[in-house]
Amino acid sequence: MCALIPSLSCRTRVVVLQHPSEARHALNTARLAVLGLAGARRVVGEYFREEDWAEAGHAPRLLFPGNDAEVLTPGYGQDLGMPIRLIVPDGTWGHARKLLHINPALAALPRVMLPAGLSTRYRVRHADVPGALSTIEAVTHALNAIEAPRNFDALLAPFEALIDGQIDGMGAELYARHHLNRKVPWR
Template structure:
């Protein structure tokens, strides 16, 4: 007997009865965003990068590991930056001190290992200036075991960078579907399982 698949929303990829689209904003931002999502991450139930792209007016999501069109795409921008830590990575404040502002934000999405694979598979990314975050608060990603409390989900990192680039614009709404998704995951696993696996309380 064939097993029927649960219908899913084409936009947010959630089951239709748990569609997150009513919570997804359509926020303006000066700096376009390109998310390079590793193929394995696109199958993850908590696809936070997809939610970020859906909530922004000038954002794209490319899925893969090696992107043949990337060189030509980057040629259209004067100051593209890669959101990725490194010895020469700078903060938004340091960019501003040099009287520069990025005109494209590139965000590798995946585990640290998968994100590095994207960098190695696309040499043009290694030539870009790097941007890093000043993480002041712990991540709200309460159903993930991160290397440290300041490791952010992609959607959190993107929201923070855009807020730093445009302090006059609030990007809190970008996190609403993410927070709802986390609450649903915790409710589905139950308080006891959540507390045992993640040391949290509902």
């Protein structure tokens, strides 16, 4: 899988603020995103200092939905006069909300969010929220918008290999029983 991890550079600098419980997951997509992006960082913890996410000469934007969040569209931020520092909380939705709650300076940052209607490729994990994406998918969609017309889909190659390996490891019957034929309350 390591051979599939790209080495992509971009003006946008990504920092993932990862809840400690997420750092222990074998299917840790935030780690894959950071490995594939030059200048990206991952900071594991619950309490963060401004130094953990700020970068001089970059406009901070928190990738997290909310009433005041701007929807990322192609070319977002070109009028800012400086590149973006994309701050991505990583964990379950509950963990991510907790990170914002206990870090008020982080929660006060200008927010951006992905457009509605995106769907996950994460076929071996279930989310309680419709439209939920893995961290690597969210980062890829965000960079595709901010850095348009550049495309960062190459970040998803190791993610796809990881998923295919998980499906192969569990076998077709178990995969179908637990992932394909599963009834989801919001569907």
